[in-house]
Amino acid sequence: MTDAQAGPAGPAEPELHRHFDATIARDQRIEPRDWMPDGYRNTLIRQIAQHAHSEIIGMQPEGEWITRAPSLRRKAILFAKVQDEAGHGLYLYSAAETLGADRADLTERLIAGRQKYSSIFNYPTPTFADVGVIGWFVDGAAICNQVPLCRSSYGPYARAMVRICKEESFHQRQGYELLMTMMRGTDAQREMVQDAVNRWWWPSLMMFGPPDDNSPNSAASMAWKIKRHSNDELRQRFVDMTVPQAEKLGVTLPDPELRWNEERGRHDFGTPDWDELMRVIKGGGPCNAQRVERRRSAHEDGAWVRQAAAAHAAKQQARAAGRQTPGPGRQTPAAEQQTPAAERSTDAHEGAAV
Numbered sequence: 235m236t237d238a239q240a241g242p243a244g245p246a247e248p249e250l251h252r253h254f255d256a257t258i259a260r261d262q263r264i265e266p267r268d269w270m271p272d273g274y275r276n277t278l279i280r281q282i283a284q285h286a287h288s289e290i291i292g293m294q295p296e297g298e299w300i301t302r303a304p305s306l307r308r309k310a311i312l313f314a315k316v317q318d319e320a321g322h323g324l325y326l327y328s329a330a331e332t333l334g335a336d337r338a339d340l341t342e343r344l345i346a347g348r349q350k351y352s353s354i355f356n357y358p359t360p361t362f363a364d365v366g367v368i369g370w371f372v373d374g375a376a377i378c379n380q381v382p383l384c385r386s387s388y389g390p391y392a393r394a395m396v397r398i399c400k401e402e403s404f405h406q407r408q409g410y411e412l413l414m415t416m417m418r419g420t421d422a423q424r425e426m427v428q429d430a431v432n433r434w435w436w437p438s439l440m441m442f443g444p445p446d447d448n449s450p451n452s453a454a455s456m457a458w459k460i461k462r463h464s465n466d467e468l469r470q471r472f473v474d475m476t477v478p479q480a481e482k483l484g485v486t487l488p489d490p491e492l493r494w495n496e497e498r499g500r501h502d503f504g505t506p507d508w509d510e511l512m513r514v515i516k517g518g519g520p521c522n523a524q525r526v527e528r529r530r531s532a533h534e535d536g537a538w539v540r541q542a543a544a545a546h547a548a549k550q551q552a553r554a555a556g557r558q559t560p561g562p563g564r565q566t567p568a569a570e571q572q573t574p575a576a577e578r579s580t581d582a583h584e585g586a587a588v
């Protein structure tokens with residue numbers, strides 16, 4: 235950009251817009267300090283916040299099994315997985331903060347029902363096979379959806395997704411390994427796995443969102459390269475990936491229309507119940523009220539941790555201000571310079587409590 239194009243207060247908006255469009259067209263990343271249109275910023279905040287909320291609420295269905303896991307090994311694995319999900323939520327809230335969102339405000343919106351989270355976490359987990367099927371289907375669907383997000387146009391979101399996807403991939407394998415073990419067990423265990431597969435299959439297909447012809451955000455999100463593939467394309471990839479895994483496991487996917495289509499080189503499959511998806515998104519799923527209420531009470535229970543951390547941070551700041559001209563030989567201890575990390579650890583605490 236030449237100086238002639240930039241006014242005294244910097245470049246004019248049309249020029250900034252052209253620069254933004256050119257950056258997207260070149261497949262380069264938009265970073266927090268770059269100019270971006272309001273629509274791009276708001277779409278990202280909406281999607282990243284929904285994604286973060288999903289990770290945090292998503293700790294609940296499996297978390298219910300931590301105290302009831304059938305062995306120490308399974309308990310340790312499940313504990314680590316649920317803890318990873320807390321971490322994913324925190325990376326994502328941090329990514330939303332780079333866009334100017336306020337984390338406390340996002341949490342308030344979730345609790346007040348003004349921001350969404352994934353429909354999938356509103357279904358119950360009555361048996362331990364549900365833990366395995368969540369790993370296999372839900373983390374499997376998350377991988378299909380999120381690996382392309384590693385190439386999303388917004389830098390902090392794309393970078394957060396790299397680590398998240400590595401961990402989701404591990405989660406999916408642990409779910410599949412758990413189910414393999416159960417399938418080698420008794421008839422009752424095999425029935426338990428099939429029952430969980432029957433209950434989670436259709437809700438897992440709904441995770442990818444409404445069909446393309448009824449997805450109001452897709453056109454803009456794809457033009458901005460926030461989303462790289464359509465909802466239906468990712469749903470199809472998930473089906474194609476999962477069918478051979480189901481065969482190997484020895485379970486039946488509950489869809490009479492599911493079959494290989496030689497011509498397309500892909501599977502045909504039935505239509506999910508889109509009315510059910512809309513009902514669950516609007517709060518009418520089997521566990522919506524319970525999930526949000528649990529999140530609200532965890533947030534309230536964590537209030538004292540946030541207050542203590544804020545008081546600690548204020549004390550550190552006051553000390554640092556009084557020490558602006560340190561005497562000879564007096565060094566500022568490294569730990570005292572890290573107040574923001576101390577503040578962040580309260581959120582980690584709270585996430586872990588969910």
Ligand code: FAQ
Nearest residue numbers: 285288292351352353372376440441442443449450451452
């Ligand atoms: N549930 O126009 P579209 C995980 C909403 S993380 C609830 O197609 P878009 C890890 C949508 O927000 C799972 N709401 O929207 C884990 C929009 O609402 P609005 C979460 C849904 O954004 C594993 C409206 O419907 N993953 O699983 C759903 O272009 C195991 C219209 O839809 C992400 O968030 C739904 N299923 O596409 C944790 C990935 N579908 O605000 C624990 C990132 C749609 O306009 C255990 N997000 N809606 O009123 C995305 O890729 C996209 O946001 C989509 C939706 C694909 C979810």
